[in-house]
Amino acid sequence: MSDLISQNLNMIFKTPKGDTVHALKDxxxxxxxxxxxxxxxxxxxxxxxxxxxxxxxxxxxSGSITLNDKEIxxxxxxxxxxxxxxxxxxxxxxxxNVNFGLRMKKEDPIETQxxxxxxxxxxxxxxxxxxxxxxxxxGMQQRVALARCLINDPDLILMDEPLGALDALTREKMQSLVxxxxxxTGKTIILITHSVEEALLLGERLYVMAPRPGRxxxxxxxxxxxxxLKEDLREIKKNKxxxxxxxxxxxxxxxxxxxxxxxxx
Amino acid sequence: xITQIVTFLIFFAVIGCILYGRRLIKTEKVDAVxxxxxxxxxxxxxxxxxxxxxxxxxxxxxxxxxxxxxPKSANELCQVAKVNDSLLGLKYQFPIEEREFKSTSQIKxxxxxxxxxxxxxxxxxxxxxxxxxILISFISKTNQLIPLLTNEDLIENVTKxxxxxxxxxxxxxxxxxxxxxxxxxxxxxxSQRLRAVDEEGGxxxxxxxxxxxxxxxxxxxxxxxxxxxxxxxxAAAKELNLISDEFFKLRNHNPQFKNRIKELKNEIKxxxxxxxxxxxxxxxxxxxxxxxxxxxxxxxIYPPNALDNMQAAIIKFENAQKNxxxxxxFIDMFLFPAGTIVASGPSCSEQGSGRWLPKPSDTLNKFILxxxxxxxxxxIPLLWIQMVDVSKMIGFILPDWIADILPGEYPxxxxxxxxxxxxxxGVLKIVTGxxxxxxxxxxxxxxxxxxxxxxxxxxxxxxxxxxxxxxMGLNRFAKGFFDPLIELYRPVPPLAWAxxxxxxxxxxxxxxxxxxxxxxxxxxxxxxxxxxxxxxLSKIHAAHSLGASKKQxxxxxxxxxxxxxxxxGIRVAVGMCWGTLVAAEFLAGTTGIGFVENVAKKYFQYEVxxxxxxxxxxxxxxxxxxxxxxxxxxxxxxGKG
Ligand SMILES: Nc1ncnc2c1ncn2[C@@H]1O[C@H](COP(=O)(O)OP(=O)(O)O)[C@@H](O)[C@H]1O
Ligand SMILES: [Mg+2]
Numbered sequence: 001m002s003d004l005i006s007q008n009l010n011m012i013f014k015t016p017k018g019d020t021v022h023a024l025k026d027x028x029x030x031x032x033x034x035x036x037x038x039x040x041x042x043x044x045x046x047x048x049x050x051x052x053x054x055x056x057x058x059x060x061x062s063g064s065i066t067l068n069d070k071e072i073x074x075x076x077x078x079x080x081x082x083x084x085x086x087x088x089x090x091x092x093x094x095x096x097n098v099n100f101g102l103r104m105k106k107e108d109p110i111e112t113q114x115x116x117x118x119x120x121x122x123x124x125x126x127x128x129x130x131x132x133x134x135x136x137x138x139g140m141q142q143r144v145a146l147a148r149c150l151i152n153d154p155d156l157i158l159m160d161e162p163l164g165a166l167d168a169l170t171r172e173k174m175q176s177l178v179x180x181x182x183x184x185t186g187k188t189i190i191l192i193t194h195s196v197e198e199a200l201l202l203g204e205r206l207y208v209m210a211p212r213p214g215r216x217x218x219x220x221x222x223x224x225x226x227x228x229l230k231e232d233l234r235e236i237k238k239n240k241x242x243x244x245x246x247x248x249x250x251x252x253x254x255x256x257x258x259x260x261x262x263x264x265x
Numbered sequence: 266x267i268t269q270i271v272t273f274l275i276f277f278a279v280i281g282c283i284l285y286g287r288r289l290i291k292t293e294k295v296d297a298v299x300x301x302x303x304x305x306x307x308x309x310x311x312x313x314x315x316x317x318x319x320x321x322x323x324x325x326x327x328x329x330x331x332x333x334x335x336p337k338s339a340n341e342l343c344q345v346a347k348v349n350d351s352l353l354g355l356k357y358q359f360p361i362e363e364r365e366f367k368s369t370s371q372i373k374x375x376x377x378x379x380x381x382x383x384x385x386x387x388x389x390x391x392x393x394x395x396x397x398x399i400l401i402s403f404i405s406k407t408n409q410l411i412p413l414l415t416n417e418d419l420i421e422n423v424t425k426x427x428x429x430x431x432x433x434x435x436x437x438x439x440x441x442x443x444x445x446x447x448x449x450x451x452x453x454x455x456s457q458r459l460r461a462v463d464e465e466g467g468x469x470x471x472x473x474x475x476x477x478x479x480x481x482x483x484x485x486x487x488x489x490x491x492x493x494x495x496x497x498x499x500a501a502a503k504e505l506n507l508i509s510d511e512f513f514k515l516r517n518h519n520p521q522f523k524n525r526i527k528e529l530k531n532e533i534k535x536x537x538x539x540x541x542x543x544x545x546x547x548x549x550x551x552x553x554x555x556x557x558x559x560x561x562x563x564x565x566i567y568p569p570n571a572l573d574n575m576q577a578a579i580i581k582f583e584n585a586q587k588n589x590x591x592x593x594x595f596i597d598m599f600l601f602p603a604g605t606i607v608a609s610g611p612s613c614s615e616q617g618s619g620r621w622l623p624k625p626s627d628t629l630n631k632f633i634l635x636x637x638x639x640x641x642x643x644x645i646p647l648l649w650i651q652m653v654d655v656s657k658m659i660g661f662i663l664p665d666w667i668a669d670i671l672p673g674e675y676p677x678x679x680x681x682x683x684x685x686x687x688x689x690x691g692v693l694k695i696v697t698g699x700x701x702x703x704x705x706x707x708x709x710x711x712x713x714x715x716x717x718x719x720x721x722x723x724x725x726x727x728x729x730x731x732x733x734x735x736x737m738g739l740n741r742f743a744k745g746f747f748d749p750l751i752e753l754y755r756p757v758p759p760l761a762w763a764x765x766x767x768x769x770x771x772x773x774x775x776x777x778x779x780x781x782x783x784x785x786x787x788x789x790x791x792x793x794x795x796x797x798x799x800x801x802l803s804k805i806h807a808a809h810s811l812g813a814s815k816k817q818x819x820x821x822x823x824x825x826x827x828x829x830x831x832x833x834g835i836r837v838a839v840g841m842c843w844g845t846l847v848a849a850e851f852l853a854g855t856t857g858i859g860f861v862e863n864v865a866k867k868y869f870q871y872e873v874x875x876x877x878x879x880x881x882x883x884x885x886x887x888x889x890x891x892x893x894x895x896x897x898x899x900x901x902x903x904g905k906g
Contacts (some may be wrong), residue, residue, distance in 0.1 A: 055806070056810075073808040075810040076810070077804070077810070079810060080810060081807060081810045083803045083806075083807060085803065087804050087806070087807040088821065089808075089826075090902040091825040091828070091902055101813075104814070105812055132901065132902060133902075148807075152812065
């Protein structure tokens with residue numbers, strides 16, 4: 001079994017002031033190999049926390065999460081991460097960023113170079129290998145981050161609002177790229193977003209999370225990602241089913257936020 | 266010569282650049298606010314104007330322009346100053362530059378003193394009436410001495426004769442002075458004087474290559490008159506000195522005055538003798554009255570019109586000498602700003618900016634001289650190379666105990682008196698540098714020593730400070746443990762440590778390098794710490810999930826991420842070290858640029874002081890520019906991540 005299984009996952013933070021924040025409560029879900037899950041929810045509902053636990057950066061307070069029947073207890077190469085701002089190493093060139101993982105593993109430089117070229121081509125950065133990363137635009141930086149993560153051949157790719165900081169046009173292009181990579185590599189992907197459209201377009205499955213305590217509020221199985229592989233993304237957005245779901249989810253999140261406001265007052 | 270050319274060049278450069286700048290303004294784009302939208306860009310010509318002005322002001326205020334264009338002016342002004350100096354005493358007798366006769370002001374002063382004493386006596390509660398009457402009678406007798414001096418009828422014929430004599434001498438001098446061949450030098454005197462002029466040398470440093478090229482051949486102002494005009498003044502000054510001496514020996518004492526003052530003195534003397542011990546106050550007053558009487562006796566008090574002829578003679582001479590100065594007066598006025606050359610006794614000196622603001626030409630000459638490795642300063646060149654055998658360096662680096670810990674014994678001489686070398690002995694030779702290899706050039710000298718100290722202090726500071734700082738940025742224990750130590754010594758001004766460190770570690774390199782190490786260490790620790798703790802968590806996470814180990818993250822993520830901070834820290838540390846070093850070299854030591862300045866200060870060698878200031882400025886600038894280049898090359902991503 002190469003699934004990601006979460007059982008009764010709980011995460012309770014203690015702030016320095018002494019308050020406790022129940023960031024995740026009794027989270028149970030199973031993600032099959034090759035599935036693309038998008039996670040949506042209002043700010044502060046524990047999306048990043050979930051991803052950080054999955055990546056192994058933090059340990060859950062209770063419960064367990066396993067990948068390929070192995071308990072996750074620390075960062076590992078089998079789980080790649082893409083951050084909102086890329087988190088690129090700006091002192092390195094594009095190629096050096098991409099081959100970072102392989103260099104750390106001291107793999108054969110010639111092999112490495114070949115892989116780098118391949119991946120740069122896939123993400124559309126052919127010929128940019130020697131460019132310093134600080135000279136790249138935001139979209140290009142995210143492409144580098146993708147390539148850097150994928151070159152390690154992880155089983156699971158975790159993306160925390162990877163397209164959040166991009167302009168609309170670049171964003172659309174990147175969405176196609178994510179779908180293309182998903183299809184060509186067959187990787188399991190968890191993608192967090194705050195855009196309802198993006199969650200619907202890219203997600204094979206979609207979890208809408210609710211805050212305080214953080215939990216899965218509603219789960220959808222969606223056809224749009226498979227459609228998106230063939231059709232233009234913009235056409236899908238005109239789909240009736242799509243807009244209906246979009247309105248429904250927007251309403252849901254809207255209500256959640258109002259509820260939060262009410263609690264606060 | 267150089268000064269003249271430079272002055273002209275500067276003049277033309279300034280005028281040319283200003284004209285160029287004005288023409289440029291006409292062709293420039295214009296916007297509504299400040300004129301040219303590229304307002305502060307470019308403008309090399311204004312830089313030329315700015316630096317030219319600086320140089321021009323320096324040339325002018327240091328009297329280098331005077332020296333360049335009128336090299337003899339200092340010598341001539343020295344002779345004029347001698348005349349003024351000799352004339353001073355005589356002139357002060359008359360209302361020439363003063364408001365009243367010296368006699369008048371002296372009488373006024375003593376009258377006032379007498380009045381004050383009289384008041385005190387009359388109001389004193391410690392004196393009885395009898396004492397008061399006697400003391401006041403002394404006062405009135407003292408007062409009555411003055412008319413005996415100022416009465417024209419009482420003045421003695423001998424005195425009158427002498428005054429006439431002196432007046433005649435002054436008139437004769439004036440007459441001679443105006444003759445073209447005054448002071449009637451003989452051939453022999455002339456050649457003697459010219460030889461003396463030659464031997465003395467010129468104003469400032471002119472003979473750089475002369476003799477052994479000693480550094481001390483600066484002449485503030487040449488004394489021996491070198492020009493005809495100078496000789497005139499020189500001779501006149503000499504004569505005036507004699508005349509003035511003669512006048513001040515003269516006393517206007519007639520028999521009546523002499524008798525009276527003698528009586529008064531005796532009276533007071535016997536009165537004081539008869540006073541008992543408890544009448545000390547009366548005695549003191551009596552003594553003070555005698556003092557005033559004495560002052561009247563020795564002041565040159567004359568009747569109002571007695572010296573009229575002499576006054577006229579002096580004014581005549583004064584006018585004659587002012588005429589004779591001719592253009593020199595204008596040179597003095599315009600080219601010797603803020604001061605002039607003054608004579609006191611036999612010597613002349615520059616009074617004003619000329620002393621502390623050395624002439625650029627002198628400074629340059631002295632610098633050229635000091636740059637010669639054979640001259641240097643205090644027998645050490647500023648910067649030179651030395652051939653050093655590599656073996657000596659090996660011997661210096663390798664510690665001697667390497668040989669000691671080897672098994673076996675050092676060779677012992679045999680009974681034939683022969684020493685047989687063995688392996689252990691051979692190693693000892695190597696570690697002590699007792700062998701010959703090839704020689705390599707190694708720099709040395711004051712500048713090199715200073716540079717090396719900064720360099721070593723900095724290197725040690727970096728080698729220890731950066732790892733420690735990174736560690737402190739990443740680890741709470743390290744931060745907590747080392748913070749007190751660093752916060753304890755860092756806020757203390759580095760120089761406050763200097764006396765302690767220098768006393769413990771010695772005045773040589775060790776102490777100074779350690780001081781600079783302390784300076785750079787805290788800066789490096791703080792900057793490396795800031796760099797390390799400022800590494801974004803997401804970068805560390807990214808590296809971690811890409812499979813990097815802790816060590817690799819440190820080496821490949823945290824270190825390069827801290828590099829901008831570290832390099833900026835180095836730049837700051839260099840500046841701090843440089844400043845601290847120079848001051849530390851003031852305190853103690855026998856080499857280094859700060860040492861040079863400190864010694865120069867003791868001997869008032871202003872040229873050397875300025876040379877060291879320039880060297881330090883240039884070196885500081887050089888360090889900073891180099892580091893800026895390195896920073897731009899190594900961390901081009903700074904501020905763009
Ligand atoms: N290290 C932490 N310490 C305390 N509280 C935290 C910490 N990390 C996250 N939280 C809290 O947990 C909740 C969920 O945070 P997060 O997962 O970042 O939300 P999201 O990514 O969905 O916006 C928030 O209320 C946040 O304040
Ligand atoms: Mg988040």
